[in-house]
Amino acid sequence: MRLSVIYLFVSTLCLMTSAAVALSLAKRGCQDTCGNVTIPYPFGIGSECYANSSFAVVCDNSTNPARLHLSSIQLEILDISLHGTVRVVQRVFPMTCSDEQKTQSLGKSLVGSPFTISSIQNSLTVLGCRNSVWLRANKTTITGGCMALCDYNSRDTSCNGINCCKITIPMGLQELQVTYQSIANDKNNTPFCGYAFLADMKWFREDYGKYNGLRSYLLDPFDGEFGNASMVLEWEYARSVKFIRSSFCVYPGDTSFAAFNYETLSKVCYCDFGFEGNPYLPEGCQDIDECGNSTTNSCSEGDTCVNRIGSYECQKPKSRLKIAFIVIGSVLGALILLLGAWRSTKLIRKRIKGIRKRKFFKRNGGLLLEQQLSSTDNGLEKTKLFTSKELAAATDHYNENRILGHGGQGTVYKGMLADGRIVAVKKSKRVDEDDLEVFINEIVILSQINHRNVVKLHGCCLENEVPLLVYEFIPNGTLFRHIHEPNEDFPLSWEMRTRIARDVAGALSYLHSAAYAPIYHRDIKSTNILLDEKYGAKVSDFGTSKSVAIDQTHLTTRVLGTFGYLDPEYFQSSQFTEKSDVYSFGVVMVELLTGEKAISSVRAEVGKSLATHFLHSMEEDHLFDILDPRVLKEGSREEVVAIAELARRCLHLNGKRRPTMKEVAVELEGIQLLKEGSVVVQNHDNNREYHSVHEFAECYDFSAMSGSMHFHTITASSAEVERPLLDEP
Structure with missing residues (x-):
């Protein structure tokens, strides 16, 4: 029972492969036919086209049609099957009549090649009668023999013992010898006693024997020389094979497998169900579109055939309304899933950004800044904390065209805030722990300063990878x-x-x-x-x-x-x-x-x-x-x-x-007032006025100045006296 199932399985694969007429079985770029013979890989013409030299073939175009020859054993090829067989033509030589035993080899030795003589498809054929013929697998072992009876009036051409007999061949042989001996010498016979040669079963059927002279010989044994006969050789070629219960080919794509061919008794590779092509080529097995031909699928009339990779599916018809509901439901479901995924992704990204911002805030000294400013009267609220998004927009994402200059502690960009203010954004270099105190110190210092001649700090941003300071924009450079x-x-x-x-x-x-x-x-x-x-x-x-x-x-x-x-x-x-x-x-x-x-x-x-x-x-x-x-x-x-x-x-x-510096500032103001012809010095410590040249002279030595300069005391209005030297006018 098991043997029958396997044989049916292999036969089905044979039919599937035979239907693949449109696929090239040769290696890409290689000649795939010669005359009437198809050349599948591993066979090929040229060193780039065959698997190894044992499968090298040559096309003889001097004949019409062209003939294909197997180079390694110099035999003409009639056809090649991917199921592990190749049919070749052999020359048939006659036996010489003798009452002594004689031994001769049949055909060429196949030792050293991947070819063996098919025991299933071939038999040893003996033409002639009164000859005992023994088949030798080697020089000493006799594996069989036969002798035909003579009946020159017989019209039988089946080779079943009348004027012809056959001997079964053992499996796996690569060379054969026959030993023969004439039992009785009939002087009316021709000088030769007949023929002993290998012939395939198909040669006896149809017209093979007729074309090669078998039928004419059997009907008239004395009618000249016999000629040629065909025989079947088996071959094996597998790149990687492992055995788990049965044999499987391991190829890329997993669309091919190895099995034991009970027709050839050799291990060969086949394309898997639903595939066709050459299993010996990488990706040589291609999917069959079973839906393209009604004979290759079993879908009932009215069903919809849908091709799948390696198979097909028969789908029952559905009403248009039902299909519409299914489509609409699927679309809505997909939209809901996409919306949910989008919202989830947005929330996750927002959370990740928040975590990153808190991480950068801590790393850039945010906690230290809060501690420093909380200990002062200014408070953190006077130093605005800008967001990274605000400053990126203000500087056009830190465009190189906005760069005002480079300093030892970072790069300064010109920017415009959302309220229209023009600012200078200082993008610090990566702040190490050793420099963190310096960076925070600048913020703390500037948060305590309110003077018209000191650059004003608007705020900072600590949630970026590198910290940012935002100053008032000073347009005329250094x-x-x-x-x-x-x-x-x-x-x-x-x-x-x-x-x-x-x-x-x-x-x-x-x-x-x-x-x-x-x-x-x-x-x-x-x-x-x-x-x-x-x-x-x-x-x-x-x-x-x-x-x-x-x-x-x-x-x-x-x-x-x-x-x-x-x-x-x-x-x-x-x-x-x-x-x-x-x-x-x-x-x-x-x-x-x-x-x-x-x-x-x-x-x-x-x-x-x-x-x-x-x-x-x-x-x-x-x-x-x-x-x-x-x-x-x-x-x-x-x-x-x-x-x-x-x-x-x-x-x-x-x-x-x-x-x-206070003395320097007073003296510079004094020099300016002397130039204008008057001196007014305001003491910021006790808010008292001094209209005395002598007190001003105590902090400055005017001995080096020209004697032509004069000091004049003037009386200032209350508004002039109260104008501070260091604060905004």
């Missing part, structure tokens, strides 16, 4: 650029230089003495002084600034600041005092006077430091040799000398002998 890269259309005049000096001095005086707590800037330089639309000065960049206790006279810290502006005493003691800011301001004043940079290799002969160069020139009485040409042209001699003397005092190597 003082450094205007001094050292002057604009010819709008140069920095002497009046503007003195006003800038007064503005910066007033701001520093406020920081040192009038703020909530004394604040040391610690990095005063021309690049940290910005100019507004009226070229008023604004002190910026408080990242390294420090608030100090009122009774504290200095800070001990690591070296901070910029070379050329840094207090020489700071290098020796690492103690930063308010006089250190005075020294840095003195360098800025010298920059305004000379138009030269704080550090320059051009001044190598007297030192690269501008401060050293200036002090040396003052000592040598060469002040006017180093002044900027515009200062010489526009400034009065007395005013220039007075400011230069003040700058020299600010640059004194002994910090104790330098004036305070």
